[in-house]
Amino acid sequence: MQLIFAATRVAVTLAFLLYSSWSDYKTREVSNKVWALYAPIALVLSLVEFTLYDKAIFPTFALSASLTIVFALLLFYTGAFGGADSKAFMCIALALPVFPKILLTPLLPNGLSPISQTMFPLTILSTSVLIAAASGLYLLLRNITNRFTTGKPLFQGTLAQESIGKKVIVLITAQKFPLKTLKEKWHIYPMEDITEESDQHLPLRRKLAVVPRDEGRDAVLERLDKAVSAGKIDDAFWATPGLPMLIFVTVGLIIALTFGDIVWVLVSLLLS
Numbered sequence: 001m002q003l004i005f006a007a008t009r010v011a012v013t014l015a016f017l018l019y020s021s022w023s024d025y026k027t028r029e030v031s032n033k034v035w036a037l038y039a040p041i042a043l044v045l046s047l048v049e050f051t052l053y054d055k056a057i058f059p060t061f062a063l064s065a066s067l068t069i070v071f072a073l074l075l076f077y078t079g080a081f082g083g084a085d086s087k088a089f090m091c092i093a094l095a096l097p098v099f100p101k102i103l104l105t106p107l108l109p110n111g112l113s114p115i116s117q118t119m120f121p122l123t124i125l126s127t128s129v130l131i132a133a134a135s136g137l138y139l140l141l142r143n144i145t146n147r148f149t150t151g152k153p154l155f156q157g158t159l160a161q162e163s164i165g166k167k168v169i170v171l172i173t174a175q176k177f178p179l180k181t182l183k184e185k186w187h188i189y190p191m192e193d194i195t196e197e198s199d200q201h202l203p204l205r206r207k208l209a210v211v212p213r214d215e216g217r218d219a220v221l222e223r224l225d226k227a228v229s230a231g232k233i234d235d236a237f238w239a240t241p242g243l244p245m246l247i248f249v250t251v252g253l254i255i256a257l258t259f260g261d262i263v264w265v266l267v268s269l270l271l272s
Contacts, residue, residue: 005049006103010257012041013095017250020088024244028187030084035091042095060118061097068093068121085245092253093121104257110268111260120256126263128245128252135243136172143171156234158205159192169210174240179228182221182239191238193220194227204232 016038020030050057072089075081081089099106099116106112116123147154155167174191182188195205204227209220227233255262 002049002053003103005045005053006100009042009045009049009095010100010103012038012045013092013253014250016091017088017246017253020084021244021246021250024084024246025187028244030087030246032087035084035087038091039094042091046094046097057098064097064119064121065093067119068097071122082245085249088246088249089121089125092124096120096124099123099260100257106260107258108260108262108265110265111262113261113264115264116256116261123261123264124249124252124256127256127261128248130263131251131255132245132248135248139175140172143175146176156206159208162208166208166210170208170238173210174238176236177239178235179221179224179237182224182237186217187242188239189217189242190220190224191240194223194233206233208238 016034020034023030023034046061050061069090072081072086072093076083076086097120098118099112099120101112101117113123143154153160154171155162170191177188182190191210192206192208195207224233224237228235
């Protein structure tokens with residue numbers, strides 16, 4: 001019977017994260033009703049299972065849940081996490097405070113780390129961050145490959161004068177899109193803008209915007225459109241699809257459940 005409870009906690013968590021990831025991707029919003037429903041279900045399932053079958057886990061459950069909630073709040077208030085990301089981890093802490101080893105065994109040797117057995121949400125977090133970093137490496141390789149296949153500079157005109165730091169951020173988070181794509185797909189955020197010079201004989205100043213925002217997006221596209229129509233700049237702009245962190249969290253959960261603590265395994269290999 002405990003297997004059924006454990007399987008239900010995992011299934012419920014996957015269901016809510018898959019839905020919230022889809023919602024976040026489509027609308028960049030996740031209704032608070034999702035977390036208001038997920039949290040009590042997760043808490044009840046955990047409390048009933050642990051009360052009936054594993055009372056000794058309660059101190060670990062309390063420690064894992066409380067520390068995860070505090071950590072999620074800190075990440076939110078420091079701007080590292082969005083509201084939905086923080087709420088997701090708070091709910092995960094209630095549903096899966098520790099790795100469900102009664103139900104699953106990681107495929108990787110040493111995949112069941114001490115962290116997984118005491119604070120499984122942190123394993124999910126570290127795995128999610130690793131996947132997000134891997135996506136950055138993919139974009140970097142794609143951009144470098146595109147540079148050599150097209151023969152065009154990565155940063156043209158005044159963009160070449162931008163700082164190395166900004167260029168690196170753009171290279172690992174963005175790729176070039178035509179203006180038409182930016183207009184059609186609202187979830188792709190432009191990472192560059194232009195500034196009109198007072199002297200009409202001077203070229204337009206293109207600049208990188210490494211923190212894209214919804215506010216003013218239409219105004220940016222309007223400026224870019226005007227410049228392209230006037231033939232002042234090429235129709236290729238740095239922009240980021242801006243995949244929601246919840247997608248990485250969902251994938252991180254699946255990987256952590258299947259293979260175990262990837263980060264722990266990698267660190268163990270490096271230190272061995």
